[in-house]
Amino acid sequence: TANIILVVAENMLGDKKVTVVFVLGGPGSGKGTQCSNIVEHFGFTHLSAGDLLRAEIKSGSENGTMIENMIKEGKIVPSEVTIKLLQQAMIKNENDKFLIDGFPRNEENRAAFENVTKISPAFVLFFNCSEEEMERRLLGRNEGRVDDNIETIRKRFKVFVESSLPVIEYYDAKDKVKKVLLHSHND
Ligand SMILES: Nc1ncnc2c1ncn2[C@@H]1O[C@H](COP(=O)(O)OP(=O)(O)OP(=O)(O)O)[C@@H](O)[C@H]1O
Numbered sequence: 001t002a003n004i005i006l007v008v009a010e011n012m013l014g015d016k017k018v019t020v021v022f023v024l025g026g027p028g029s030g031k032g033t034q035c036s037n038i039v040e041h042f043g044f045t046h047l048s049a050g051d052l053l054r055a056e057i058k059s060g061s062e063n064g065t066m067i068e069n070m071i072k073e074g075k076i077v078p079s080e081v082t083i084k085l086l087q088q089a090m091i092k093n094e095n096d097k098f099l100i101d102g103f104p105r106n107e108e109n110r111a112a113f114e115n116v117t118k119i120s121p122a123f124v125l126f127f128n129c130s131e132e133e134m135e136r137r138l139l140g141r142n143e144g145r146v147d148d149n150i151e152t153i154r155k156r157f158k159v160f161v162e163s164s165l166p167v168i169e170y171y172d173a174k175d176k177v178k179k180v181l182l183h184s185h186n187d
Pocket residue numbers: 025026027028029030031032033034050102137138140141182
């Protein structure tokens with residue numbers, strides 16, 4: 001008789017098993033800053049979805065103009081574009097622990113990532129910061145980003161509340177959210 005071996009593959013990327021932590025929070029809440037600190041102490045590789053999209057624009061890819069226009073408007077780039085960039089970055093990196101910063105940005109991003117990669121996050125780090133403080137930080141960032149102007153910042157805040165917060169609520173219902181409360185220097 002045939003022996004049947006059932007292999008349950010969890011979070012496999014090619015032949016490596018990966019641990020993924022999503023790092024979420026409003027624009028300017030400090031995701032990138034804290035990811036750099038975490039990398040130093042916990043051996044993760046930091047993948048910022050926004051940085052990958054900005055690199056794609058710079059590389060002169062055929063999607064570059066579309067991505068740039070979406071970023072200028074604070075809109076969410078189609079899932080397949082972002083997921084492909086994240087997958088490629090994880091495959092070409094030897095590490096098996098990734099901090100994915102600024103993704104998933106909406107429910108469709110979240111479902112598509114889980115369907116395409118079969119990866120679900122170990123947990124979600126959520127940086128909770130007031131809009132007043134985030135606005136102050138973004139206007140003072142001085143990195144020359146096309147979306148760090150008051151008009152786009154307001155659009156990004158709206159997209160965060162309407163589209164990204166539901167993703168955090170989804171993972172919160174699964175007890176996967178670790179919330180970090182950030183206070184401004186005026187509190
Ligand atoms: N705890 C903090 N206190 C004061 N300023 C901070 C703090 N954390 C980050 N900043 C500053 O706020 C700005 C935004 O931080 P950062 O780029 O890490 O945010 P982000 O969440 O990645 O933003 P975005 O979503 O726009 O990429 C930066 O100029 C950073 O130096």
